[in-house]
Amino acid sequence: MALTMPDAMVRRLVLFLTLLVHVARGQVSYSIPEEMEKGSIVGNIAQDLGLDLQRLKSGKARIYSRDSTEYIELNRNTGSLLSREKMDRESLCAKTTPCALHIQMIMENPMEFYTITIEITDINDNAPSFQRKEFRFEISESAAAGAGFMLGRAFDPDVGTHALQRYSLKPTDRFRLELHNQADGSKNVEMILQNPLDRESQSSLILLLEAFGGGDPVLSGTVQIHITVLDINDNAPVFTQKIYKTTITENATKGTILTMVSASDTDEGSNSVVTYYISDTVEKNVAEIFLINEKSGELILNGLVDYEKVSHYEINIQAKDQGGLSNACKVIIDVLDINDNSPMISLLSISNSVSEDSTPGTVVAMMKVDDTDSGVNGQIHCTINDNIPFALISSSSNFISLRIEQQLDRERDAEYNISVTCSDQGVPALFSSASLSLQISDVNDNAPVFEKSHYEACVVENNTPGLSIFTVKASDADWNQNARVSYILEDSTVNGVSVSSYVSVHPDSGLITAVHSFDYEQLKDFHFRVKAQDGGSPPLSSNATVKITIQDQNDNTPQVLYPVQTGASVVAEIVPRAADVGYLVTKVVAVDVDSGQNAWLSYKLHKVTDRALFEVGLQNGEIRTVRQVTDKDAVKQKLTVVVEDNGQPSRSAVVSINVAVADSFPEVLSEFTDFTHEKQYNDSLTFYLILALTVVSLLFIVSITLIISVKIYRWRQNKLFYKSGANLPVIPYYPPVYADGTLQHVYNYEMCGTTDSRMSDMKFIRPYSQNTLVSQSRLGTVQREKKEQEVDDLTLEVRPCLIKCFIKQNIKTTCIYISQNISQNVLSLVSKYEAINKNQSSKYER
Template sequence: MANTLSSRASFIFLLCISGLVSGQIRYSIPEELEYGAVVGNIVEDLSRNAGELSGRNVRLVSDNRRQYIEVNLENGILFINERIDREQLCRQSPSCSISFQVMLENPSEMRRIAVEILDINDNAPSFSKDEYSLWIIEVIAPGTRLPLESAHDPDVGTNAISTYQISPNEHFGLRVQTRNDGTKSAELLLEKPLDREQQSAFYLVLTATDGGVPQKSATTRIVVNIGDANDNAPVFDHETYRTSVLENTPKGTLVIKLNAVDLDEGTHAELTYSFTSHVSRKARELFTLDSITGEVRVEGVLDFEESHMYELDVEAVDPYPMAGHAKVMVGLIDVNDNAPKIEVTSISSTVPEDAQPGTVIATISVTDADSTENGQVKCELALDIPFKFENSFSNNYKLVTSGDLNREVTPLYNISIRARDKGSPPLQTIKNIMVTVSDVNDNSPRFTQSSYNVFVMENNLPGASIFTVTASDSDLDHNGDVSYLMLENNIKYPSASPHIMIDLKSGDINTVLSFDYELLKIFQIIVQAQDGGSPSLSSTATVNVIILDQNDNAPIIVSPLAWNSSSAVEILRQSIIPGYMIAKVLVGLSSLCLKQKAQLTFSEQQLEDKPNNGEWK
């Protein structure tokens, strides 16, 4: 039967906005189905393949606290997860349904599903008592109607009470009426005049039968006692009284004052007012009827959203008793006593900072139990945030991104959703959604300077740190992890690779060899900082290493030539005048130093960095 019902699904409407498809699928199933009974197949009704379901994170989001229906992720079959009792779920409402949403991801898709719960005849009618007594006077005229106690059947529609029957007799017939709410009531109809002297009581059987298949019924005993002559029954001013009150009317407020008259005199005209058995227990909790004055007053808390109208059957009874009957129709006037309700279904509480505008964050459903303008709701977001609403269908919205996100500027958004109705005064509800912006690798490492000058004394100890470069990256985690490496040098400078090395993590620059100013005065390295993102981002900085000279070479005499540590001396004539040059002494470096000096001079020319006099000494 469930398979047959699943084929009855019909599409109500289909609306597509920004990649999120919204529509409604309807199914009809009977109540009381066992666990596992098939409701329908969303794979077929959504025109999808069963293989898509597991990869798209399919889930059901129910409007009800209880998850009556689940989905099989292997084949898309919707099945009964918990037995559904229609009478418990919807009481005696003519229509009964449960609704939920099917959420799919990659891409995001949403469908609303409504499952109508059909009533089955699982309840028999019942009377509150096994026996009821009626008192009537013998002079009552044929055609007089006497209300009978109604049976109760929690089923609805054709499964509710459809008819009443009375056991065969000469004097009484039965009249069955349909009330405004669709329920049936029975009245005993006097068809033949009574004679108390012939028969003082009648014992009848009243049967209530429902319209289910198979039919179910209940019986009760009606004892009709015939009283002696009290010729006139009480009569109300109106057959039907109509009035209305605000739903927030306080307890004790007068609703209406009833009045009935009895043409008899004396004790025969002393009347007592009361509700009849047709008045529900709920109505008796909300209204009271003063038995002496006939005043109907508010007793409980009225709620327009629970019921717009109450029908009160009243009677006025004299002491013998004879009764007159009337109906009081009390309508409730709605006031704005319900704030809007906001239901949020989060699709993602985290959004990457490079998300495109239109990315769906959550779906929002807004309801207000009030009617007319009191129930019309406007949903708003705070200003100056990169998010907006897109209307999905009536009172349902999608929260989507509307601008660029930057985690380094705003890593977290506390989004306030405000729903305000149009009542007077208006009521509002505020609900907050926390959305975290996740990091993407959109920032390169940054050095504190584009170039650095480092001064190092020659004859340094190998392995010592001469400088530390530092670069920062504002991204998170591995996107912000910075590592350092040394690139090939600029061709204008001698290679530094034999002399130094750089630590990958700390950026420490360490010497490998000892520097010699006479061999190398300056060199340049290019340091690259790169992050751990994919793809990684990088930047570079220049480090100029300048070698400082130490006095580590003694002078030597190169002219005149020495022999055995002595220089040859020319013998002078006695006639030489003062100031005559005897010899010229040249002081310089060793031949090795001279060769190295030539190499240094070449380097200095490359650097194009000579002293003002154009010579290095």
């Protein structure tokens, strides 16, 4: 009789509302009714364990059961446990209570597992039933009231309140039922004769035996009892023992005699013949495993027994005489275990690869080892191969984890083949093994290493942009992307400009190329750093220093500093007719901004009016007379001097010099009248000229005063200055040969030139960056250092160009003070001097 749909739904709803959940130490228990629909919710494991749903997804949570029967599935999106199919408690557990499924939930990254116990509660879904379709008895008419006839029992797979509750027998006028409790808690049904039978009045009877289960509604099962009344047989067989006990090993062979039961009947003749048979038992396969000899009562093994499946049997045996009387006894059989099962290794989870920076204690694999034997036969010990940085850690329930024991290094070992061997404690011991392959993934723990920490290279100036200079090389001990090296030019400045404006580094090859053409005169060498960075995350890097030296080329033409060349100039050098041989007419001053032999200058006369009258010094550029001036010599002389450097190929510059051979200034003017009378100046120009001359004169007087003061002070400190090396000696002539072949850019020079070389002066002054106070501090006191610093600072301040032009005894003397960087500032100073020369005619007129 089936439950109605509304009643079933109500009962299941009540069971769901009373669901008990217990969580403790990673274990959770649920209780559900059997026969739940597929997809029904068992419970929310995420809420009960306090887990995040994201953790279930990232950890690839899954359900594992020992017998691989998947009744439960996990929904990772909701954290709910769902039934995969209907579960029949009777099929799973039979009469075992409580009936429970033991499963595990396993997660990875990191590895965790939780034990889940799901108790399946019984519902009233099975009606009591009898294994036999009918019962037949032959009862002697002489049977006295109270005679009993064993009917066996009905079977109800349900348990608890839903199990078999009672029996009823109809009709009840001749027989009644009596229940006998058994040791296992079951009840045998015995039919008791209430009134004697009379074969003559009724030779056979048909009774209806009905068994009722519990629950609501009540389910029942029926069986018919056919009774044949026989002639008198008033004694039933009696067993010598009510309970027989025996043992058997699980490897016993078929046909083994387990025990012998014996029953006797005091009747005589055929009524005393006893027949033995196995009555109905709970275990359905008992009749297939055991046989009994109907005549002798020997209990024989007819099949194989397995301790791991069933370790205990209880068999009900009945003895019946030919008169239909019977009696029953019980045979208890205990199965003894032997070591016939090897350990079983179940690989629950494994990490195919593990990072080399994993900390010791990290779980890389999880296994469950089972041995269905008992006692020492089921005790398991597992080992792994030696000399590897891993260890096995055993936990409860035969779960074993493979953990990292020592720090890993992929550069030393990139792969491990691990063999796990598990053996039991039986005699002889049985074992099994499993092999694991574990890859060590790379971590960016090695920085790139340059072949050299310092690199040097040379580049000739005026190179083409994009010129390959040289290649830096770095290597990385890591693997794959972590070993991919990229080269980066570190940001720095060279002369206030980013180094990336000078060179570039190819990110893959490390090739250093020039961004533009280098100029030795602006940059002689520079340093920068190249960083080698790998492709790891985060990236690691190292640095190397690179020095690039620029080599000079002869790419600059000599520059003539004096005399200044302008197309409108009418000033000429005056040579008196009474000049002696070797008279210094003037001096050509030129510089070459190149270095080395490219800056060595030589002077030659290229074109002169009278070549026999003048000559130029090859090294110093001094133009002197080579003979006595005569009346026949022309007043107006024009010289062309070629200044040539020593480079390959050489470069040169040309300067033209006007020389006037005369004893008086009017004579010179008469010769150059075309220049003096052609220009007409207005009043404003005259005003500016007067103002300029006044300012220049004032500056000249102030400068002379300061210079005289400085000279007096330096004269007093002459010895101290010479010892400290703070000043360099005054040289009477322009230096013919220089340390690097030319005048240096960063030095200052003081020059006074006249037509007489003996009165000319060239003074070398230290660069601004040097401090004379440092050298003097080693020789004098603090007071002297302060005085010397004040004088030196005063000297450095007197830097403007002082020009004064005057005529005395028909000799023109020009004094030029050149300061700062000659190659950059001298042209502007000379331009001022030339502007004054342009206005000389107005002065002469006055």
